[in-house]
Amino acid sequence: MSLTADDVKKIAHLARLGIEEQDVVSYAKDLSGMLDLMARMSDLDTGGVEPMAHPMDQAQRLRADAVTEQDNREKFQAIAPQVEAGLYLVPKVIE
Amino acid sequence: MHNKTIAELAKGLRSGEFSSVELTTAFLGRIKQHSSLNAYITVTEDLALQEAEAADARLAKGKAELLTGIPIAQKDIFCTEGVKTTCGSKILDNFIAPYNATVVDKFNSAGAVMLGKLNMDEFAMGSSNETSYYGAVKNPWDINTVPGGSSGGSAAAVAARLAVCATGTDTGGSIRQPAALCGITGLKPTYGRVSRYGMIAYASSLDQGGPMTRSAEDAAIMLQTMAGFDEKDSTSVDLPVPDYMAGLSNSLEGLKIGLPKEFFGEGLNSDVAAALEAAINEYRKLGAQVTEISMPTLKLAIPAYYVIAPAECSANLSRFDGVRFGYRCENPVDLTDLYTRSRGEGFGKEVKRRILMGTYALSAGYYDAYYIKAQKIRRLISEDFKKALSEVDVIMGPVTPSTAFGIGEKIGNPIEMYLSDIYTIAINLAGVPAMSVPAGFAKGMPVGLQIIGNYFAEGRLLNIAYQYQQVTDWHQQAPKGFE
Numbered sequence: 001m002s003l004t005a006d007d008v009k010k011i012a013h014l015a016r017l018g019i020e021e022q023d024v025v026s027y028a029k030d031l032s033g034m035l036d037l038m039a040r041m042s043d044l045d046t047g048g049v050e051p052m053a054h055p056m057d058q059a060q061r062l063r064a065d066a067v068t069e070q071d072n073r074e075k076f077q078a079i080a081p082q083v084e085a086g087l088y089l090v091p092k093v094i095e
Numbered sequence: 096m097h098n099k100t101i102a103e104l105a106k107g108l109r110s111g112e113f114s115s116v117e118l119t120t121a122f123l124g125r126i127k128q129h130s131s132l133n134a135y136i137t138v139t140e141d142l143a144l145q146e147a148e149a150a151d152a153r154l155a156k157g158k159a160e161l162l163t164g165i166p167i168a169q170k171d172i173f174c175t176e177g178v179k180t181t182c183g184s185k186i187l188d189n190f191i192a193p194y195n196a197t198v199v200d201k202f203n204s205a206g207a208v209m210l211g212k213l214n215m216d217e218f219a220m221g222s223s224n225e226t227s228y229y230g231a232v233k234n235p236w237d238i239n240t241v242p243g244g245s246s247g248g249s250a251a252a253v254a255a256r257l258a259v260c261a262t263g264t265d266t267g268g269s270i271r272q273p274a275a276l277c278g279i280t281g282l283k284p285t286y287g288r289v290s291r292y293g294m295i296a297y298a299s300s301l302d303q304g305g306p307m308t309r310s311a312e313d314a315a316i317m318l319q320t321m322a323g324f325d326e327k328d329s330t331s332v333d334l335p336v337p338d339y340m341a342g343l344s345n346s347l348e349g350l351k352i353g354l355p356k357e358f359f360g361e362g363l364n365s366d367v368a369a370a371l372e373a374a375i376n377e378y379r380k381l382g383a384q385v386t387e388i389s390m391p392t393l394k395l396a397i398p399a400y401y402v403i404a405p406a407e408c409s410a411n412l413s414r415f416d417g418v419r420f421g422y423r424c425e426n427p428v429d430l431t432d433l434y435t436r437s438r439g440e441g442f443g444k445e446v447k448r449r450i451l452m453g454t455y456a457l458s459a460g461y462y463d464a465y466y467i468k469a470q471k472i473r474r475l476i477s478e479d480f481k482k483a484l485s486e487v488d489v490i491m492g493p494v495t496p497s498t499a500f501g502i503g504e505k506i507g508n509p510i511e512m513y514l515s516d517i518y519t520i521a522i523n524l525a526g527v528p529a530m531s532v533p534a535g536f537a538k539g540m541p542v543g544l545q546i547i548g549n550y551f552a553e554g555r556l557l558n559i560a561y562q563y564q565q566v567t568d569w570h571q572q573a574p575k576g577f578e
């Protein structure tokens with residue numbers, strides 16, 4: 001299976017991932033190569049096999065609904081690109 | 096000093112032969128002397144000397160543990176509070192971690208001294224350390240070749256004696272493959288054995304941290320500190336940690352070794368195959384019985400992995416968006432531009448390739464054909480391992496198809512690079528533990544023997560590696576110029 005330059009642009013948009021215009025063709029080629037590799041999966045009949053998401057088929061552990069974290073806002077915001085009055089700043093979303 | 100094992104160094108520190116400050120200073124000197132290997136991203140000289148002083152005080156009080164005062168280094172994927180933690184990426188070039196990974200906390204409580212943070216493939220995606228934003232690491236055995244990846248800085252640093260030992264992480268071979276290419280000992284524990292808290296995620300159902308050392312004994316000491324249940328990691332396994340040192344000398348008489356025929360076929364370099372054969376003969380002499388086995392689903396591990404790992408990566412890496420931490424592009428015009436450009440400018444090409452692949456595999460209309468299909472194959476692979484490990488005690492085979500390849504040789508062809516992970520990837524899909532042990536040389540370059548065990552059989556693997564290291568000296572050899 002092969003992907004076109006347009007497919008790559010669509011996927012990049014879904015991932016909100018900027019890619020250089022001059023690289024689009026090479027991504028299309030690499031991803032198509034990966035898809036060819038993956039096509040080998042169809043060699044194996046997996047009818048009736050339960051998908052495995054976790055090596056130990058473990059269920060997620062639950063914890064008591066209790067406060068365990070301290071307030072680390074200042075510490076965490078100290079490494080943020082832009083903050084004001086305890087809020088993370090981004091470009092204006094609503095006009 | 097730099098050639099001694101952890102146990103020998105611990106003894107020297109206690110007898111007063113040298114102090115931790117002296118030991119740490121010696122290693123810091125070596126790191127500077129060999130900075131051209133590019134093994135470290137950050138050297139934490141001041142912090143290391145402070146920690147060494149504290150370790151000396153603790154030793155003087157008689158309250159030391161085996162690792163107290165021992166200079167180690169952390170792969171730059173582990174968060175270290177107050178210290179730059181980059182994961183090999185431009186997007187985290189300005190990231191000072193606000194907390195410690197559990198693994199880092201554990202080494203701190205043991206009194207180990209951190210020399211610095213080690214170079215790695217960007218977000219642990221790579222098999223050569225060439226995808227790092229901080230440049231390629233050189234293999235100390237031949238500086239024109241790669242050290243392997245993604246824990247390439249860890250392997251190069253340990254092989255070149257720029258740290259006594261180091262941490263690594265392994266998602267598809269990232270501890271074992273560089274350990275093999277640099278001639279050191281590396282262990283990927285059972286999934287869930289070592290906490291992933293504070294270890295920057297690549298593919299959460301596959302990632303596992305582990306020790307990278309010069310010997311199996313050192314690996315046992317390191318794993319003893321690293322392993323154990325952690326409430327902060329929801330997939331951490333709540334099982335007691337055995338005494339890994341206690342079982343090292345157990346006899347290998349009657350050990351059943353299985354050799355999957357799929358591991359020894361076409362594609363395996365003949366010099367590597369010869370070294371492995373000699374290693375397996377050593378095991379025969381130690382009393383092991385060797386049988387051929389078959390694991391037919393192994394050949395589907397690469398395609399299944401390159402669906403599952405990118406899918407998980409595309410979800411995990413969505414947190415790097417330029418809003419709360421890390422790199423932000425200049426003058427974003429709107430929110431979409433902020434996300435798109437911060438990520439586009441912050442991530443390197445291999446990371447982008449995997450995000451795109453994962454996004455595609457998870458997108459509407461393709462999810463069943465790729466992601467669910469890969470998870471079904473994952474189950475069949477894991478069943479193959481369970482079946483094999485019910486018939487034999489351990490599985491042995493190569494770690495890599497060849498010895499270290501040249502810098503620049505494969506980076507232009509990602510698919511070829513992926514195929515070099517053929518012997519390591521299935522182990523992560525199954526979640527079982529596996530080691531790479533130095534097993535000789537092919538044309539002067541190190542060869543690794545892979546030993547794969549059952550779930551939570553790390554102690555047995557260490558025992559099997561340790562016994563081999565009692566009758567061979569491959570693991571004691573140092574690259575020329577680094578003795």
